[in-house]
Amino acid sequence: MPAPTRIATRLLALAAFVHLATACGGGGSKSTTNPPPGGNQGALQVAGTVMEDLGQGAGTSALSGAEVRVTIDRNGNGTVDAGESWTATTGATGAYTVSLTVTAGETAVVRFQKSGLAPVIRTLKTAPSTSVPVSATLRRLDTLSGSGSTLSNQNGTVSLTGLPAGASGSARVFNPVTETDAFPGDFSDSTGNRLVSGVFGSFDLKDAANNKLETLTAPATMKMRMPRDTWPAIVDITAGNQQIDVPLYSFREATGEWVRDGSGWLEDASGTRLLPADLPSLRDGSYTGAVFAAGEVTHFSTWNVDWPISSHGCVRGRVVDAAGTTPVAGATVTVSGVSYTGTSTPVTVGSDGRFCVEVMRSEGAGEDVDGDGVAGETSSVKVRVVSGGQVYDFGVRDLTTAAATCSAGSCLDLGDMALTSARRVSAALCTVSGTVFRRDGTTPAAGAMVMGWDDVVPPEVQDALCIQGNQLLCSFFATAGADGSYTFTTASMGGLTVFAMLQTAIVPDQVIELAWAQRLVGDCPTGPVNLRLDEGYVSITTALALNGNVISWTPAGYGATALYATGPAGFKWMVSAPEGQTFPSPVTYGTVPAGASQTFPATGAPAALASGDTVYVLISGKASDGFPYFGSGTLTVP
Numbered sequence: 001m002p003a004p005t006r007i008a009t010r011l012l013a014l015a016a017f018v019h020l021a022t023a024c025g026g027g028g029s030k031s032t033t034n035p036p037p038g039g040n041q042g043a044l045q046v047a048g049t050v051m052e053d054l055g056q057g058a059g060t061s062a063l064s065g066a067e068v069r070v071t072i073d074r075n076g077n078g079t080v081d082a083g084e085s086w087t088a089t090t091g092a093t094g095a096y097t098v099s100l101t102v103t104a105g106e107t108a109v110v111r112f113q114k115s116g117l118a119p120v121i122r123t124l125k126t127a128p129s130t131s132v133p134v135s136a137t138l139r140r141l142d143t144l145s146g147s148g149s150t151l152s153n154q155n156g157t158v159s160l161t162g163l164p165a166g167a168s169g170s171a172r173v174f175n176p177v178t179e180t181d182a183f184p185g186d187f188s189d190s191t192g193n194r195l196v197s198g199v200f201g202s203f204d205l206k207d208a209a210n211n212k213l214e215t216l217t218a219p220a221t222m223k224m225r226m227p228r229d230t231w232p233a234i235v236d237i238t239a240g241n242q243q244i245d246v247p248l249y250s251f252r253e254a255t256g257e258w259v260r261d262g263s264g265w266l267e268d269a270s271g272t273r274l275l276p277a278d279l280p281s282l283r284d285g286s287y288t289g290a291v292f293a294a295g296e297v298t299h300f301s302t303w304n305v306d307w308p309i310s311s312h313g314c315v316r317g318r319v320v321d322a323a324g325t326t327p328v329a330g331a332t333v334t335v336s337g338v339s340y341t342g343t344s345t346p347v348t349v350g351s352d353g354r355f356c357v358e359v360m361r362s363e364g365a366g367e368d369v370d371g372d373g374v375a376g377e378t379s380s381v382k383v384r385v386v387s388g389g390q391v392y393d394f395g396v397r398d399l400t401t402a403a404a405t406c407s408a409g410s411c412l413d414l415g416d417m418a419l420t421s422a423r424r425v426s427a428a429l430c431t432v433s434g435t436v437f438r439r440d441g442t443t444p445a446a447g448a449m450v451m452g453w454d455d456v457v458p459p460e461v462q463d464a465l466c467i468q469g470n471q472l473l474c475s476f477f478a479t480a481g482a483d484g485s486y487t488f489t490t491a492s493m494g495g496l497t498v499f500a501m502l503q504t505a506i507v508p509d510q511v512i513e514l515a516w517a518q519r520l521v522g523d524c525p526t527g528p529v530n531l532r533l534d535e536g537y538v539s540i541t542t543a544l545a546l547n548g549n550v551i552s553w554t555p556a557g558y559g560a561t562a563l564y565a566t567g568p569a570g571f572k573w574m575v576s577a578p579e580g581q582t583f584p585s586p587v588t589y590g591t592v593p594a595g596a597s598q599t600f601p602a603t604g605a606p607a608a609l610a611s612g613d614t615v616y617v618l619i620s621g622k623a624s625d626g627f628p629y630f631g632s633g634t635l636t637v638p
Contacts, residue, residue, distance in 0.1 A: 041101055041102065041103050041128055042101065042102065042104075042127075042128020042130075043099065043100075043101055043102075043128065044099070044100055044101065044102040044108075044126055044127075044128060044130055044131075044132065045097060045098070045099050045130070045131040045132070046068075046070055046097070046098045046099075046100075046108070046110060046124075046131075046132050046134050047095070047096065047097040047098070047131060047132075047133060047134070048095070048096065048133050048134045048135035048136070049062065049090075049093065049094045049095050049096075049135045050062075050063045050066045050068065050090045050094045050096065050112050050135065050136050050137075050138065051063055051094055051135070051136070051137045051138070051455065052117065052137070052138050052139075052140075053137050053138065053139045053140070055139070055140060056501070056516065057451055057499040057501060057516070057518070059453055059455065059497075060137055060455050062090075062092065062093050062094035063090060063094045063114060063117075063138060064090055064091060064092050064093075064094060065089060065090060065114060066089070066090045066094070066096075066112055066113065066114040066117075066138065067087060067088075067089055067111075067112075067113050067114065068087065068088045068089070068090065068096045068098060068110065068111070068112055069085055069086070069087045069110070069111045069113070070085065070086045070087075070098050070100060070108055070109070070110050070111075071084055071085045071086075071108070071109045071111070071253075071254065072084055072102070072106050072107070072108050072109070072126075073107075073254050073255050074106070078252070078254055078255060079254050080254050086098050086099075086100045098110075101128070102126040102127075102128055103126070103128070104126065104127050104128055104350055105125060105126065105127075106125075106126045107123055107124075107125060107126075107255070107256050107345075108123065108124050108125075108126050108256075109121060109122070109123055109185075109253060109254070109255075109256040110122040110123070110124065110134050111253065112136040112138060113138075114138060116140065116141060116170070117138040117139065117140060117141060118138060118139050118140070118141050118172045118174075118182070118202040119138070119202065120136040120137070120138055120181075120182055120184075121184035121185060121251065121253060121256070121302070122134055122136065122184075122185070122346075123185045123186055123256035123345045124332075124345060124346045124347075124348065125345060125346070125347045125348060126348060127329070127330060127348040127349060127350045128350075130329065130330030130332075130348050131330065132330075132332050132346070132348055132386075133332070133386055133389075134346075136181075137181060137182075139172060139179075139182065140172070141170035141171060141172045141202070141204060142154065142155065142157075142158070142170055142171060142172055143170050144158075144160070144168065144169050144170055144171055144205075146159075146579060149161060149162055149163045149164070149165060149167070149220075150163070150579045150580075151163060151167065151168070151169070153170075153171060153172075154537070154628060154630065155535065155536075155537055155627075155628055156225065156269075156290075156622055156627070156628040157173040157224065157225040157535075158171050158172075158173045158201055158222075158223065158224050158225070159222075159223045160205075160220055160221070160222055160223075161220060161221045161223075162218065162219065162220035162221050163205075163213075163216075163220050164207060164208070164213070164216070164217075165208060166207065166208025166209075167205060167206065167207060167208065167213060168205070168206050168210075169203065169204050169205035169206050169213070170203075170204050171201055171202060171203045171204065171205075172201060172202050173199060173200075173201045173224045173225060174199070174200050174201065174202070175199070175227040175229055175230070175534075176197035176198070176199065176200060176230060176341050177227065177229035177230060177341050177519075178227070178229065178517070178518065178519040178520060179520065180336075180341060180342075180343060180520065181520055183197065183200065183343070184200075184251045184253075184258075184302050185251060185256045185257065185258065185345065186256075186258075186343075186344060186345040187337075187341070187342030187343060187344075188258070188358065189249065189257065189258045189259065189260060189306070189308055190252070190255070190257040190258065190259045190260075191260075191308075192310075192358075192405070193308035193309055193310050193312075194308070194309045194312045194342065194358065194359070194360055195249070195258060195304075195306040195307070195308060195309070195342070196233045196306065196307040196309060196340065196341070196342070196370060197230065197304055197305065197306050197341060197342075198226050198230040198233060198234065198246065198293060198305040198306065198307070199224045199225070199226045199227060199230060199293055199304070199305050200224075200302065200303065200304040200305070201222075201224045201302070201303050201304075202301075202302050203300040203301065203302070203303070205300050213300065214299055214300055214301065215298065215299045216297075216298050216299065216300075218298075219296040219297060219298050220296070220297060220298075221294060221295070221296055221297075222264075222294065222295055222296075222297045222303060223267075223292045223293070223294040224292065224293050224294075224303070224305070225290055225291070225292050225293075226266070226291045226292065226293050226305070227534055228285060228439075228441060228532060228534055229532075229534075230341075231282045231283060231285060231287070231291065232283050232284075232285070232372055233307060233370070233372055234246070234266070234279065234282050234283060234372075235307050235370075235371040235372065236276055236279060237263065237307075238263070239276075242273070242275060242276075243265045243266070243273040243274065243275065243276075244265060244266040244273075244274050244275070244276060244278065244279065245263050245264070245265055246263065246264050246265065246266060246293055246295075246305050246307075247260060247263055247264075247305065247306055247307060247308065248260075248261050248262045248263060248264050248295045248297070248303065248304070248305060249261055249303070249304040249305075249306045250297075250299070250301060250302065250303055250304070251301060251302040251303075251304070253301065253302075256345075258304060258306065260308070261297075261303075262295060262296070262297070263295065264293050264294050264295025264296075264305065265293075265294055265295065266278075266282075266291055266292065266293060266294070267291075267292050267294055268289050268290065268291065268292070269289055269290045269292070269622050271580075274291065279373075283372065283373055285441050288440070290622075293305045307370070307371065309360065309369060309370055311361065311369050311403045312358055312359060312360055312361050312369075312403065312404075312405075313358070313359055313360065313361030313362075313379075313399050313400060313402060313403065313404050313409075313411065313412065314356055314357060314358045314359060314404050314405055314406050314409070314411035314412070315335055315356070315357050315359055315381065315383065315397070315399070315411060315412045315414060316354070316355065316356040316357075316406070316411045316412070316413050316414065317333075317354070317355060317383075317413065317414035317415060317416070317417050318349075318352070318353045318354045318355075318415070318416050318417065319331040319333065319349050319353040319354075319355070319385055319387070319417050319419065320353055320416045320417065320418050320419070321418065321419060322418055322419055322420045322421070323418070324416055324418040327349070327351060327352050327353025327354075328349070328353055328387055328419060329349060329350060329351045329353065330348060330349070330387065331348070331349050331353070331385050331386065331387035331419070332346045332347065332348045332349075332385065332386045332387070333346065333347045333348075333349065333355045333357065333383070333384070333385050334346045334347075334383075334384050334385075334386075335357040335359055335381050335382070335383050336381060336382045336384075336522075337359070337360060337379070337380075337381055337382075338380040338381055338382050338396050339360075339377070339378065339379050339380045340360050340370075340379060342359075342360065344357040344358070344359065345357075356406035356411060357406075358405055358406055359379070359381050359399060360379040360381075360399065361379055361399050361400065361401060361402065361403060361404075362377065362378045362379045362398065362399045362400060362401045363375060363376050363377045363378075363379075363401065364376065364401040367401070378398055378399075379398070379399045380396050380397060380398045380399065381396070381397055381399065382395070382396050382397075382523075383395065383397060383414065383417075384425075385417065385419065385423075387419055390419075390424055390425075391424070391425040391494065392417075392419050392420075392423040392424055392425065393423055393424075393425050393494075393523075394414065394417055394423065397412065397414070399412055400412055425493060425494055426493065427454075427456075427457045427458075427461045427462070427465060427491050427492065427493040428465070428491070428492065428493075428524070429465055429466070429473060429474070429489055429490075429491060429492075430452075430454075430489065430490060430491065430492035430496060430524035430525075431487065431488070431489045432452055432487070432488055432489070432490070432496070432498060432521075432524075432525060432529055433485070433486065433487040433528055433529070434485070434486060434498075434528040434529040434530045434531065435480075435483070435484040435485050435486070435528065435530045435531075436448040436450060436480045436484045436486060436500045436502070436517075436530070436531045436532075436533065437484055437530065437531070437532045437533065438502075438515070438532075438533055439515060439532060439533055439534055439536070439627070441532050444480070444482065444483050444484030444485075445480055445484050445500070445502045445515075445533055446480060446481065446482045446483070446484060447479060447480060447502060448479070448480040448484070448486075448500045448501060448502040448533070449477060449478075449479060449480075449500065449501050449502070450477060450478050450479070450480060450486040450488065450498065450499070450500045450531070451476060451477035451478075451488065451498075451499050451500075452476065452477070452488055452490045452496060452497060452498045452499070452521075453476070453490060453496075453497055454490065454491060454492045454493055454494075454495045454496045454497070455495055455497075456493045456494055456495030457491045457492065457493045457495075461491065461493075462474075462490075462491040465491045466490075466491055473489065474489050474490050474491065475487075475488045475489050475490075476488060476489075476490050480500070480502075486500075492523070492524045494522055494523050495520075495522065496520075496521040496522060496523070496524060496525075497518065497519070497520050497521065498518070498519050498521055498529050498531065499516070499517070499518045499519075500516060500517050500518075500531045500533065501514070501515070501516040501517075501533075502514075502515050502516070502533055506538070507555045509541065510540065510541045510542075510543070510554070510555050511538060511539075511540050511541075511555055511558075511629075512538070512539045513536060513537075513538045513539075513627065514536050514537060514538075514539070515533035515534075515535065515536030515627070516533060516535050516536060517531040517532055517533050517534055517535060519531060536627050537627055537628050537629065537630070538623060538627055538628070538629035538630075539629075539630065539631060540555065540558055540619050540629055540630065540631025541631060541633070542554070542555075542558075542617060542619055542631050542632060542633030543633060544615060544617060544633045544634065544635040545635070546609075546615065546635060546637060546638075549588055549589040549590065549609065550586050550587075550588050550589075551563065551585075551586060551587045551588070551589060551615055551617070552585045552586035552587075553585045553586075553617055553619075553633055554585075556585065558582075558619050558621065558629060558631070559577075559581075559582025559583055559584050559585075559619070559621055560577070560582055560583055560584075560585070560587075560617045560618060560619055561576060561577050561581075561582055561618050561619070561620045561621070562574065562575070562576040562577070562616075562617070562618040563575050563576075563587055563615070563616065563617045563618070564600070564615075564616050565589065565606070565609060565613055565614065565615045565616075566613065566614050566616075567607070567610060567612070567613045567614075568612070571600045572600075572606050572607050572609070572613065573589065573590065573598075573600060573601070573606035573607075574598070574599045574600040575587070575592055575593065575596045575597065575598050575599065576596060576597065576599055577595055577596045577597075578595075578597075581595055582595075582619075582620070582621050583595050583596045589606070589609055590605050590606055609637050610637065611637055611638060612636065612637060613636070613637040614634055614635070614636055614637070615634065615635050615637065616632065616633070616634050617632065617633050617634075618632050619631040619632060619633075
């Protein structure tokens with residue numbers, strides 16, 4: 001269950017200017033080196049800091065003991081063989097360093113992992129004699145629970161059916177819009193298409209013998225809830241049938257590529273497949289209820305629902321020194337989508353300082369390249385360079401409508417990009433405003449708590465910016481007004497996160513809904529940051545009553561998944577509903593309610609209730625909007 005107490009911890013920490021994040025630097029690590037054969041070779045150092053996202057607005061903390069593994073599939077056989085991997089372990093500050101020798105242009109895959117956390121996987125194009133900063137923030141996996149061959153997480157974002165008996169494990173579903181930093185590799189596939197992601201998920205499964213479960217002998221059905229942020233991108237890839245078909249991709253870690261791996265479909269919270277006629281309401285956000293992407297899979301690692309875009313463009317340029325004359329070898333260039341979701345694989349430039357990155361292109365008049373139903377859209381990207389431990393910003397650039405790749409066609413040419421002091425990114429005060437909406441996207445979330453932080457900013461820098469004399473210039477958090485609007489001020493340096501949470505008493509003292517949203521904004525925004533409380537759960541405190549042999553519970557409207565009675569000798573009676581179903585109140589003791597089955601005793605009627613016996617009821621299910629609800633209640637027979 002989420003831990004709301006972490007919110008209070010975060011607020012107290014902010015008020016006292018005690019930062020949860022630890023600045024980069026220091027820490028023990030280990031590394032190994034293995035030189036590649038031939039070519040333009042040289043040393044490469046990959047270094048950075050690994051953090052853990054504490055969740056629920058509690059910020060991040062340095063993650064010690066995480067493994068960082070760098071691999072290069074040098075022989076091209078699709079696997080990581082001996083001599084193709086290098087590892088390090090993070091120290092107390094989360095810092096690590098991996099040193100190796102590379103050939104220019106190789107694709108390195110960097111995997112950050114620790115038990116209980118979803119791994120983060122980065123890719124980068126290498127250049128010799130350079131140092132590349134690569135950091136990551138890991139998030140908690142959700143424990144999967146269930147019975148038989150079905151497993152799901154508590155907040156209802158992912159479920160698996162058709163697994164081998166005794167399977168267990170954990171998983172996490174990600175929003176590619178708000179959690180872009182967790183996206184594995186590049187937003188492109190193995191055939192060169194650019195990708196528009198709808199949802200992606202990480203899985204860590206075990207079989208009945210507690211061995212890692214990756215390959216299945218028979219297909220299982222995977223379901224991941226699609227965030228509303230990505231609904232406008234939905235495209236039905238197969239016309240003419242009575243469902244919305246979506247592409248499935250799996251991540252091939254050895255080569256750092258997304259590979260097309262079948263197709264799935266969309267369905268609602270009840271499991272009913274959505275129809276092509278639902279597409280307009282999905283794209284404009286007026287569709288009510290939750291949407292799940294489902295499909296049959298035969299292996300587990302990282303899965304993605306993506307729409308491939310074959311026609312795209314590219315950006316090229318040359319990184320030079322502040323004087324504008326000498327190429328800066330070893331600088332790392334990253335190009336990130338502004339008008340669309342997607343980040344390129346960082347490119348480390350060689351001795352000539354040149355780079356080329358493939359990106360989405362703008363659409364011409366009447367064109368709908370991405371198939372989202374909107375023609376003539378302009379695509380724009382943000383370009384940043386890291387060199388010598390400094391970050392340089394080259395602004396937002398609109399892309400041309402020309403279709404091109406780095407090997408053919410006309411790219412957007414940024415020319416010489418001088419690393420001047422004016423381009424250097426530094427911490428500054430940032431005022432953030434916007435509106436918080438409930439999950440429907442239209443109702444203001446009045447009273448929601450909103451806060452922001454930037455763990456890139458060192459604590460001493462934030463204090464210097466926020467406290468000047470006796471004046472406090474940062475507010476850090478705000479309460480949304482009646483119209484859902486909010487404003488706060490904090491220090492930012494390109495890693496700004498905004499979090500909002502609202503607790504609502506649906507039935508006072510009995511039914512409490514906790515909803516939240518978190519978004520990695522990055523740079524200080526120039527426009528409003530609007531949040532939709534798309535994650536959450538409903539906690540139910542159930543009150544039981546016994547009238548003769550009739551057992552009832554309140555609040556009404558929330559069905560039970562199991563009910564059982566115990567006495568001094570153990571179980572007397574137990575009934576349960578099939579996975580995903582419930583039965584309503586009231587229940588007559590000894591009479592199996594409709595839609596349930598008796599699991600104890602195996603046959604026949606149970607022993608009569610007696611004074612001192614205990615009756616338990618378990619409540620669990622999904623509300624119409626997809627939020628899960630859960631609770632329990634007990635009573636002692638008088």
